[in-house]
Amino acid sequence: MAQDILTRPDGTAADWTIPQDWDAYTAEDHATWDTLFDRQARLLPGRVTPEFIDGLDMLRLSKPGIPDFDELSERLMKATGWQVVAVPGLVPDDVFFDHLANRRFVSGNFIRRPDQLDYLQEPDVFHDVFGHVPLLAHPVFADYMQAYGEGGRRAAQAGVIEKLARLYWYTVEFGLVRSEGGLKLYGAGIVSSYTESVFALDDPSPNRIGFDLRRLMRTKYRIDDFQQNYFVIDSFEDLLDQTLNTDFGPLYAELEGQEDIEIEAILPTDHVYTRGTQRYAREQAA
Ligand code: PHE
Ligand code: FE
Numbered sequence: 001m002a003q004d005i006l007t008r009p010d011g012t013a014a015d016w017t018i019p020q021d022w023d024a025y026t027a028e029d030h031a032t033w034d035t036l037f038d039r040q041a042r043l044l045p046g047r048v049t050p051e052f053i054d055g056l057d058m059l060r061l062s063k064p065g066i067p068d069f070d071e072l073s074e075r076l077m078k079a080t081g082w083q084v085v086a087v088p089g090l091v092p093d094d095v096f097f098d099h100l101a102n103r104r105f106v107s108g109n110f111i112r113r114p115d116q117l118d119y120l121q122e123p124d125v126f127h128d129v130f131g132h133v134p135l136l137a138h139p140v141f142a143d144y145m146q147a148y149g150e151g152g153r154r155a156a157q158a159g160v161i162e163k164l165a166r167l168y169w170y171t172v173e174f175g176l177v178r179s180e181g182g183l184k185l186y187g188a189g190i191v192s193s194y195t196e197s198v199f200a201l202d203d204p205s206p207n208r209i210g211f212d213l214r215r216l217m218r219t220k221y222r223i224d225d226f227q228q229n230y231f232v233i234d235s236f237e238d239l240l241d242q243t244l245n246t247d248f249g250p251l252y253a254e255l256e257g258q259e260d261i262e263i264e265a266i267l268p269t270d271h272v273y274t275r276g277t278q279r280y281a282r283e284q285a286a
Contacts (some may be wrong), residue, residue, distance in 0.1 A: 100149025
Protein backbone atom coordinates (compact mmCIF):
# COMPACT_ATOMS: atom_id res chain seq x y z
CA MET A 1 0.00 0.00 0.00
CA ALA A 2 1.16 3.51 -0.64
CA GLN A 3 -0.31 6.58 0.98
CA ASP A 4 1.20 9.03 -1.48
CA ILE A 5 0.14 9.79 -5.00
CA LEU A 6 1.88 7.54 -7.47
CA THR A 7 1.95 7.79 -11.23
CA ARG A 8 1.61 4.69 -13.32
CA PRO A 9 4.91 3.81 -15.00
CA ASP A 10 5.02 3.32 -18.77
CA GLY A 11 4.29 -0.22 -19.81
CA THR A 12 1.99 -1.07 -16.92
CA ALA A 13 -1.63 -2.05 -17.53
CA ALA A 14 -4.52 0.04 -16.17
CA ASP A 15 -4.54 -2.17 -13.08
CA TRP A 16 -0.79 -1.54 -12.69
CA THR A 17 0.22 -5.12 -13.53
CA ILE A 18 3.17 -6.01 -15.72
CA PRO A 19 4.47 -9.32 -17.05
CA GLN A 20 6.71 -10.97 -14.48
CA ASP A 21 9.29 -11.52 -17.24
CA TRP A 22 10.72 -14.55 -15.47
CA ASP A 23 13.33 -15.16 -18.19
CA ALA A 24 14.91 -11.80 -17.44
CA TYR A 25 16.09 -12.82 -13.97
CA THR A 26 19.84 -13.38 -13.83
CA ALA A 27 21.65 -16.28 -12.17
CA GLU A 28 22.56 -13.82 -9.42
CA ASP A 29 18.86 -12.94 -8.89
CA HIS A 30 17.96 -16.60 -8.46
CA ALA A 31 20.94 -17.13 -6.15
CA THR A 32 19.73 -14.23 -3.98
CA TRP A 33 16.32 -15.88 -3.64
CA ASP A 34 17.97 -19.20 -2.74
CA THR A 35 20.18 -17.60 -0.09
CA LEU A 36 17.22 -15.83 1.51
CA PHE A 37 15.04 -18.91 1.26
CA ASP A 38 17.61 -21.25 2.85
CA ARG A 39 18.19 -18.87 5.73
CA GLN A 40 14.48 -18.57 6.56
CA ALA A 41 13.80 -22.26 5.96
CA ARG A 42 16.37 -23.09 8.63
CA LEU A 43 15.21 -20.42 11.07
CA LEU A 44 11.43 -20.59 10.90
CA PRO A 45 10.39 -24.13 11.87
CA GLY A 46 9.16 -23.92 15.47
CA ARG A 47 8.86 -20.13 15.23
CA VAL A 48 6.34 -19.70 12.47
CA THR A 49 2.73 -20.87 12.56
CA PRO A 50 2.46 -24.39 11.06
CA GLU A 51 0.00 -23.18 8.39
CA PHE A 52 2.84 -21.14 6.88
CA ILE A 53 5.05 -24.22 6.48
CA ASP A 54 2.08 -26.12 5.02
CA GLY A 55 1.71 -23.33 2.44
CA LEU A 56 5.42 -23.43 1.52
CA ASP A 57 5.15 -27.18 0.95
CA MET A 58 1.88 -27.13 -0.91
CA LEU A 59 3.08 -24.38 -3.25
CA ARG A 60 6.50 -26.05 -3.71
CA LEU A 61 8.21 -22.82 -2.81
CA SER A 62 11.40 -24.65 -1.84
CA LYS A 63 12.10 -25.30 -5.51
CA PRO A 64 15.34 -23.40 -6.27
CA GLY A 65 15.11 -19.98 -7.90
CA ILE A 66 12.56 -17.17 -7.98
CA PRO A 67 9.12 -18.73 -8.48
CA ASP A 68 7.36 -18.34 -11.82
CA PHE A 69 4.10 -16.53 -10.97
CA ASP A 70 2.05 -18.48 -13.53
CA GLU A 71 3.13 -21.79 -12.09
CA LEU A 72 2.63 -20.53 -8.55
CA SER A 73 -0.80 -19.11 -9.36
CA GLU A 74 -1.90 -22.43 -10.79
CA ARG A 75 -1.23 -24.20 -7.50
CA LEU A 76 -2.64 -21.37 -5.44
CA MET A 77 -5.76 -21.21 -7.59
CA LYS A 78 -6.43 -24.87 -6.89
CA ALA A 79 -6.00 -24.39 -3.15
CA THR A 80 -7.95 -21.18 -2.51
CA GLY A 81 -8.70 -19.41 -5.81
CA TRP A 82 -5.94 -16.81 -5.40
CA GLN A 83 -3.41 -15.66 -8.02
CA VAL A 84 -0.12 -13.78 -7.88
CA VAL A 85 0.36 -10.91 -10.34
CA ALA A 86 3.45 -8.77 -10.93
CA VAL A 87 3.69 -5.03 -10.37
CA PRO A 88 6.72 -2.74 -10.62
CA GLY A 89 6.59 -1.65 -6.96
CA LEU A 90 4.11 0.04 -4.63
CA VAL A 91 0.68 0.68 -6.14
CA PRO A 92 -2.04 3.16 -5.11
CA ASP A 93 -4.41 2.05 -2.36
CA ASP A 94 -7.51 1.71 -4.53
CA VAL A 95 -5.63 -0.49 -7.03
CA PHE A 96 -4.25 -2.61 -4.21
CA PHE A 97 -7.66 -3.10 -2.59
CA ASP A 98 -9.24 -3.96 -5.90
CA HIS A 99 -6.72 -6.72 -6.57
CA LEU A 100 -7.21 -8.21 -3.09
CA ALA A 101 -10.99 -8.08 -3.37
CA ASN A 102 -10.60 -10.15 -6.55
CA ARG A 103 -8.21 -12.62 -4.95
CA ARG A 104 -5.15 -11.31 -6.75
CA PHE A 105 -2.05 -10.70 -4.71
CA VAL A 106 0.28 -8.09 -6.21
CA SER A 107 3.99 -8.81 -5.96
CA GLY A 108 7.00 -6.74 -6.90
CA ASN A 109 8.80 -8.61 -9.68
CA PHE A 110 12.30 -7.37 -8.82
CA ILE A 111 14.61 -8.90 -6.23
CA ARG A 112 16.91 -7.07 -3.83
CA ARG A 113 20.63 -6.78 -4.53
CA PRO A 114 23.01 -9.17 -2.78
CA ASP A 115 24.17 -6.32 -0.50
CA GLN A 116 20.58 -5.71 0.66
CA LEU A 117 19.82 -9.15 2.10
CA ASP A 118 18.76 -7.82 5.48
CA TYR A 119 17.00 -4.61 4.69
CA LEU A 120 15.33 -2.78 1.86
CA GLN A 121 12.70 -0.06 1.65
CA GLU A 122 10.37 -1.36 -1.04
CA PRO A 123 8.81 -4.82 -0.99
CA ASP A 124 10.57 -7.12 -3.46
CA VAL A 125 9.61 -10.56 -4.75
CA PHE A 126 11.12 -12.28 -1.72
CA HIS A 127 9.07 -10.31 0.77
CA ASP A 128 5.92 -10.49 -1.32
CA VAL A 129 6.06 -14.13 -2.35
CA PHE A 130 7.90 -15.83 0.50
CA GLY A 131 6.33 -13.58 3.13
CA HIS A 132 2.73 -13.32 1.95
CA VAL A 133 1.87 -16.12 -0.43
CA PRO A 134 2.17 -19.27 1.79
CA LEU A 135 -0.75 -18.15 3.99
CA LEU A 136 -2.87 -17.39 0.93
CA ALA A 137 -3.00 -21.17 0.49
CA HIS A 138 -4.83 -21.36 3.83
CA PRO A 139 -8.61 -21.08 3.28
CA VAL A 140 -9.36 -18.89 6.30
CA PHE A 141 -6.47 -16.50 5.79
CA ALA A 142 -7.32 -16.38 2.08
CA ASP A 143 -10.85 -15.24 2.97
CA TYR A 144 -9.49 -12.64 5.38
CA MET A 145 -7.32 -11.09 2.68
CA GLN A 146 -10.20 -10.85 0.23
CA ALA A 147 -12.47 -9.35 2.89
CA TYR A 148 -9.73 -6.87 3.70
CA GLY A 149 -9.68 -5.75 0.07
CA GLU A 150 -13.44 -5.25 0.09
CA GLY A 151 -13.20 -3.37 3.37
CA GLY A 152 -10.47 -1.24 1.83
CA ARG A 153 -12.69 -0.17 -1.04
CA ARG A 154 -15.34 0.93 1.45
CA ALA A 155 -12.82 2.68 3.69
CA ALA A 156 -11.33 4.49 0.69
CA GLN A 157 -14.74 5.83 -0.28
CA ALA A 158 -15.32 6.99 3.28
CA GLY A 159 -11.82 8.53 3.45
CA VAL A 160 -10.80 6.49 6.52
CA ILE A 161 -8.00 4.34 5.16
CA GLU A 162 -5.58 5.08 7.98
CA LYS A 163 -7.45 3.03 10.59
CA LEU A 164 -7.80 0.11 8.23
CA ALA A 165 -4.15 0.33 7.19
CA ARG A 166 -3.23 -0.23 10.84
CA LEU A 167 -5.16 -3.49 10.76
CA TYR A 168 -3.13 -4.67 7.77
CA TRP A 169 0.08 -3.59 9.41
CA TYR A 170 -0.53 -5.28 12.75
CA THR A 171 -1.94 -8.52 11.30
CA VAL A 172 -0.87 -9.29 7.73
CA GLU A 173 2.56 -7.69 8.08
CA PHE A 174 3.53 -7.99 11.74
CA GLY A 175 1.08 -10.36 13.41
CA LEU A 176 1.78 -13.01 16.02
CA VAL A 177 -0.55 -15.88 16.83
CA ARG A 178 -1.04 -17.77 20.07
CA SER A 179 -0.48 -21.54 20.15
CA GLU A 180 -0.09 -24.21 22.78
CA GLY A 181 3.63 -24.08 22.21
CA GLY A 182 3.77 -20.32 22.82
CA LEU A 183 3.58 -17.38 20.43
CA LYS A 184 4.24 -17.99 16.72
CA LEU A 185 4.98 -15.72 13.79
CA TYR A 186 2.65 -15.21 10.85
CA GLY A 187 3.15 -11.60 9.64
CA ALA A 188 4.90 -11.34 6.27
CA GLY A 189 7.13 -8.46 7.34
CA ILE A 190 8.50 -10.65 10.11
CA VAL A 191 8.83 -14.00 8.36
CA SER A 192 10.65 -12.51 5.37
CA SER A 193 13.20 -10.88 7.70
CA TYR A 194 15.93 -12.97 9.30
CA THR A 195 16.61 -10.50 12.10
CA GLU A 196 12.98 -9.64 12.92
CA SER A 197 12.05 -13.35 12.94
CA VAL A 198 14.27 -13.60 16.00
CA PHE A 199 13.51 -10.19 17.51
CA ALA A 200 9.72 -10.49 17.33
CA LEU A 201 9.65 -13.65 19.46
CA ASP A 202 12.79 -13.59 21.59
CA ASP A 203 13.78 -9.99 22.28
CA PRO A 204 12.69 -8.51 25.63
CA SER A 205 12.25 -5.04 24.05
CA PRO A 206 8.84 -5.05 22.34
CA ASN A 207 5.40 -5.32 23.91
CA ARG A 208 3.27 -8.25 22.84
CA ILE A 209 -0.43 -7.71 23.52
CA GLY A 210 -3.70 -9.39 22.67
CA PHE A 211 -5.54 -8.44 19.49
CA ASP A 212 -8.30 -5.93 20.15
CA LEU A 213 -9.76 -4.39 17.01
CA ARG A 214 -10.73 -0.97 18.41
CA ARG A 215 -7.51 -0.60 20.33
CA LEU A 216 -5.42 -1.68 17.35
CA MET A 217 -7.07 0.80 15.01
CA ARG A 218 -6.05 3.62 17.32
CA THR A 219 -2.43 2.49 17.60
CA LYS A 220 0.31 4.21 15.62
CA TYR A 221 3.02 2.14 13.97
CA ARG A 222 6.55 2.58 12.73
CA ILE A 223 7.76 1.58 9.30
CA ASP A 224 11.48 2.26 9.69
CA ASP A 225 12.70 -0.34 12.19
CA PHE A 226 11.73 -3.36 14.29
CA GLN A 227 8.28 -3.02 15.83
CA GLN A 228 7.92 -1.86 19.43
CA ASN A 229 4.61 -3.63 19.76
CA TYR A 230 3.08 -6.78 18.29
CA PHE A 231 -0.59 -7.78 18.45
CA VAL A 232 -1.32 -11.45 19.15
CA ILE A 233 -4.37 -13.13 17.61
CA ASP A 234 -5.97 -16.29 19.03
CA SER A 235 -6.33 -17.95 15.63
CA PHE A 236 -7.01 -17.11 11.98
CA GLU A 237 -10.62 -18.19 12.51
CA ASP A 238 -11.00 -15.67 15.31
CA LEU A 239 -9.34 -12.92 13.26
CA LEU A 240 -11.71 -13.52 10.36
CA ASP A 241 -14.69 -13.77 12.64
CA GLN A 242 -13.96 -10.47 14.38
CA THR A 243 -13.39 -8.55 11.16
CA LEU A 244 -15.64 -10.08 8.50
CA ASN A 245 -18.69 -10.04 10.75
CA THR A 246 -18.21 -6.51 12.02
CA ASP A 247 -19.45 -3.53 10.06
CA PHE A 248 -16.53 -1.12 10.28
CA GLY A 249 -18.72 1.88 9.37
CA PRO A 250 -19.92 2.60 12.92
CA LEU A 251 -16.49 1.69 14.23
CA TYR A 252 -14.77 4.36 12.11
CA ALA A 253 -17.33 6.90 13.31
CA GLU A 254 -16.76 5.93 16.92
CA LEU A 255 -12.98 6.09 16.59
CA GLU A 256 -12.98 9.44 14.87
CA GLY A 257 -13.19 11.44 18.05
CA GLN A 258 -10.64 9.34 19.91
CA GLU A 259 -6.96 10.02 20.26
CA ASP A 260 -4.25 7.86 18.76
CA ILE A 261 -2.39 5.52 21.09
CA GLU A 262 1.39 5.73 21.20
CA ILE A 263 3.17 2.69 19.79
CA GLU A 264 4.75 1.55 23.04
CA ALA A 265 1.82 2.35 25.35
CA ILE A 266 0.23 -0.35 27.48
CA LEU A 267 -3.35 0.27 28.62
CA PRO A 268 -5.00 -1.15 31.75
CA THR A 269 -7.43 -2.99 29.47
CA ASP A 270 -4.70 -4.70 27.41
CA HIS A 271 -4.14 -8.42 27.58
CA VAL A 272 -0.39 -8.30 28.03
CA TYR A 273 1.67 -11.28 26.89
CA THR A 274 4.96 -9.46 27.28
CA ARG A 275 5.60 -6.07 28.80
CA GLY A 276 8.57 -4.92 26.75
CA THR A 277 11.60 -3.11 28.10
CA GLN A 278 11.69 -0.92 24.93
CA ARG A 279 15.44 -1.08 25.28
CA TYR A 280 16.06 -1.66 21.58
CA ALA A 281 14.05 1.41 20.52
CA ARG A 282 15.74 3.54 23.17
CA GLU A 283 19.18 2.50 22.01
CA GLN A 284 18.34 3.17 18.36
CA ALA A 285 17.07 6.64 19.24
CA ALA A 286 20.16 7.52 21.29
N1 PHE B 1 -16.01 -5.89 7.89
C1 PHE B 1 -15.16 -4.85 7.39
C2 PHE B 1 -15.99 -3.61 6.94
O1 PHE B 1 -17.16 -3.51 7.24
C3 PHE B 1 -14.31 -5.33 6.22
C4 PHE B 1 -13.13 -6.13 6.62
C5 PHE B 1 -13.17 -7.53 6.70
C6 PHE B 1 -11.93 -5.52 6.88
C7 PHE B 1 -12.07 -8.26 7.04
C8 PHE B 1 -10.83 -6.24 7.21
C9 PHE B 1 -10.88 -7.60 7.29
O2 PHE B 1 -15.47 -2.74 6.33
FE1 FE C 1 4.04 -6.87 2.66
